[in-house]
Amino acid sequence: MTIANQKVLAAIKQTTDLWRASDEKRDAGLPTTFSDVTRFDNLSYGPAESENLLDIYTPKDTAKTVPTIINIHGGGNVYGSKELYQHYCLGWAQAGFGVVNFNYRLAPKTPFPGALQDTDLVLKWLVEHDKKYRLDLNNVFIVGDSAGGTLAEQYLTAYTNPDYRQALKLGERPKLTIRGGGLNSGFYFIKRSGAVTADSLMAAYYTPGVMKHYDRELNTAEFITTAFPPVYVMTATNDFLRDEGVRLDQFLLDHKLAHQFKIYGTEQDPREHVFQLNQRDAIAAEANHDEAEFFRGLVKR
Numbered sequence: 001m002t003i004a005n006q007k008v009l010a011a012i013k014q015t016t017d018l019w020r021a022s023d024e025k026r027d028a029g030l031p032t033t034f035s036d037v038t039r040f041d042n043l044s045y046g047p048a049e050s051e052n053l054l055d056i057y058t059p060k061d062t063a064k065t066v067p068t069i070i071n072i073h074g075g076g077n078v079y080g081s082k083e084l085y086q087h088y089c090l091g092w093a094q095a096g097f098g099v100v101n102f103n104y105r106l107a108p109k110t111p112f113p114g115a116l117q118d119t120d121l122v123l124k125w126l127v128e129h130d131k132k133y134r135l136d137l138n139n140v141f142i143v144g145d146s147a148g149g150t151l152a153e154q155y156l157t158a159y160t161n162p163d164y165r166q167a168l169k170l171g172e173r174p175k176l177t178i179r180g181g182g183l184n185s186g187f188y189f190i191k192r193s194g195a196v197t198a199d200s201l202m203a204a205y206y207t208p209g210v211m212k213h214y215d216r217e218l219n220t221a222e223f224i225t226t227a228f229p230p231v232y233v234m235t236a237t238n239d240f241l242r243d244e245g246v247r248l249d250q251f252l253l254d255h256k257l258a259h260q261f262k263i264y265g266t267e268q269d270p271r272e273h274v275f276q277l278n279q280r281d282a283i284a285a286e287a288n289h290d291e292a293e294f295f296r297g298l299v300k301r
Contacts, residue, residue, distance in 0.1 A: 008108060008204055015201060016079040023084050026278055030087045036060050037093045040133065045102065045125035046118060051110075054102035054122060055082050056133050057093035065136035066098045067179075067299050070122065072155075074146030074185075074274060077107045077115060077205035088277045092143075095292045098135040100126065107205035112214065113168050115147075115205070119155050123174040130176075137176035139299045143291075145274045146241070147205075149186020153248075156181050157220050160227035167217050179298040181231040182291050185239050185274050188248045190218045221251055230258035232294040234287055236271035237263060260294055262287070 033039065039057045046052030059066055069092050073080040082089075082101040089101040104118035123140075130137050142159075144152030158165040159178050165171075187202075189195060196202050196211065211218065233252070235245035242263065249261035264287050265271030276284045276291075 011199075012078050012108070012201060012204060016075070019075065019079055020084075023277075026280075027084075027087050030279055032086060032090070034090060034094060037090055039090075039093075043129075046121045048105055048118070051103050051105045052118060052121070053082070054100055054125075055086065055089070056135075057086075057090055057099045057101065058133055058135070059093055059096055059098075062134060065130075065134045066096060067139040067141065067295065068126070068130075068135045068137060069097045069099045069295075070119075070126075070140060070142050071099060071101050072104075072115075072119060072142065072144035072148035072151045073101075074144070074148040075106075076201045077112075077147045078201055079106065080148075085277070087279050091279060091288060092292070095288070097141075097292070097295075098133060100135075108207075111207050112205050112210045112218075113154075115151055116154055116158070116168060117170065119151060120158075120170045120174070123176060127174050127176055140176050140178045141180050141182065141295050141298075142178060143182035143184070144186065145184035145277070146186060147202075149183045150188060150190070152181050152183055153186060153188050154220050156229060156231070157223050160229065161223045161225050164217065164220075164223040168214075177300075178229055179300065180229045180295055182234065182295070183231050183245075183248065184234045184276060184291075185236065185241050186244060186248075187241055188244050189221065191215070224251075224255070224257070226255075226257070228257055230294075230298055231260075232291045233259055233261045234276065234291065235263050236273065236275050237265035237267065238270040239273045239275075241273060260290075262290065 038060045041055045042053050073085045089099045092099045104115040142152045235242045252259045276287045278284045
């Protein structure tokens with residue numbers, strides 16, 4: 001291993017240790033089961049062992065299929081797991097959605113587009129297994145925050161633009177219907193000058209080789225067409241990626257694409273990056289409710 005690689009791994013460990021401590025403190029004491037939710041844990045959807053496991057949470061005792069949330073976790077593409085997102089995803093199930101909460105392969109072991117390929121595997125797995133879990137694959141919503149928001153934007157683009165899908169070698173599109181998405185505190189303009197620097201954690205996933213090889217494809221917005229589904233774009237007053245949300249809002253406005261955009265928190269009562277994951281926070285509850293109502297307005301029966 002080179003000295004440069006050792007430095008990257010050391011930086012990743014130092015940063016992700018801090019993130020993990022913060023996440024565990026936020027979620028300490030929260031329940032992992034609810035009387036109104038059924039959970040199915042550690043289902044294998046691909047060949048990458050623990051990195052290709054998913055959980056499914058559904059409203060209990062429902063006699064009909066329920067709209068489906070595919071949640072893509074954040075963590076800079078180097079961190080995160082379905083266990084860290086179970087509380088947030090259980091909240092979606094309590095709100096009446098079936099939720100798929102999955103692990104994907106992380107950098108630096110797996111660079112772009114590995115996480116995107118895993119996301120596609122999840123949806124293809126669902127097409128084969130939806131009936132067992134009473135998931136409505138005619139009403140699917142892709143949700144992601146931070147790096148997961150980036151992946152959600154990329155996946156929605158690949159779903160609606162066959163040229164982009166082919167360029168990323170994702171194969172045949174899954175036979176389901178994505179009605180919309182939730183893009184929460186994401187990073188949407190990767191090729192913007194200075195956006196990915198050599199010393200950033202993101203460079204572990206978007207390596208120099210990746211940035212060169214996928215130069216065109218990483219300009220995701222260039223592949224967004226009028227078929228792009230309606231999205232709820234969420235950020236916060238003190239979100240370090242707030243300006244990315246503002247840029248995306250303006251892009252969607254300029255291209256007359258259906259969406260809602262909201263910045264949560266105020267100067268007196270600010271909110272931070274991915275605040276909506278905090279199950280104890282009233283503003284987070286408001287934001288998640290707003291996004292859920294947006295999705296309910298897109299459901300087709």
